[in-house]
Amino acid sequence: MNLKNNIGRVLLELLYPGRCPVCDGILAFGEGRIHKHCTKVLQKVGPVYCLKCGRPIYREEDAFCRHCREEKHDFDSGVSVYMYRGEMKASIYRFKYGNRQEYAAYYGRELAKAIAARRDMRTAGLIVPVPLYSEKLLQRGFNQAQLLAQEVSALLKIPMKPDLVRRVRATTAQKELGAYERRKNLKKAFKIGQDDVELDSIIVVDDIFTTGSTIDGVARVLKEAGAKKVYAATLAIGVSKD
Ligand SMILES: [Zn+2]
Ligand SMILES: [Zn+2]
Structure with a gap:
């Protein structure tokens, strides 16, 4: 980085101090992207996780979580940080609906670290964020998945294509639907923007993984277009007790 950029960054930080993604408090100059004591508040996914989706597993003898024993996924394997x-729930809420785009810097770095630790994923050729439906994008002004993907892309030096997959249908109120309906609803939600995907492996990035049906929808169109491996990388994953 050259001197001019450095001065610019310092001025920016002085004029607009950032906020901590955990407590939303102001960060002091030079404090970085998060309060040091706040890094311990968020719970990370431990070393024992489902080999398919990346959800934490509580009985070490299990290779797959309850969800993945019951249901198939269209992506090959997944990783999640938190x-x-x-606090994570509240933080993601502010990130998306409270215009805290700055959280992406810290969270993107954590996600990049998690991806880099996975041998199967770190050699992927492309990163694709889960797209938002156009209306939603206009409303919010940004796509949180794309902000995370941008950070990951810059840190891991893997190119990102935000327009490769498009969301052609609104899929709101997914929460009220059952698993089957959710799947059906998402089946036609995504379209590929390019017919021939000449890439072996693609990482799909999103903020939250709950049932995985959204990433499945994206993975399906990527595979139909020729991708051989599709990975899921998310900031946080829903956790059940067993
Ligand atoms: Zn804090
Ligand atoms: Zn699983």
């Missing part, structure tokens, strides 16, 4: 509960 458990989606407590």
Whole structure:
């Protein structure tokens, strides 16, 4: 980085101090992207996780979580940094609906670290964020998945294509639907923007993984277009007790 850029960055930080993604408090100059004591608040996914979706597993003898024993996924395997509960839930809410785009810097770095630790994923050729439906994008002004994907792309030096997959249908109120309906609803939600995907492996990035049906929808169109491996990388994952 040259001197001019450095001065610009310092001025920016002085004029607009960032906020901590955990407590939303102001960060002091030079404090970085998060309060040091706040890094311990968020719960990370431990070393024992489902080989398919990346959800934490509580009985070490299990290779797959309950969900993946019952249901198939269209992506090959997944990684997630945090458990989606407590402070993490509140933080993602502010990130998306409270215009805290700055959280992406810290979270993107954590996600990049998690991807880099996975031998199957770190050699992927492309990163694709889960797209938002156009109306939603206009409303919110940004796509949180794309902000995360941008950080990951820059850190891991893997190119990102935000327009490769398009969301052609609104899929709101997914929460009220059952698993089957959710799947059906998402089946036609995505379209590929390019017919021939000459890439072996693609990482799909999103903020939250709950049932996995959204990433499945994206993975399906990528595979139909020729991708051989599709991975799921999310900031936080829903956790069940067993
Ligand atoms: Zn804090
Ligand atoms: Zn699983």
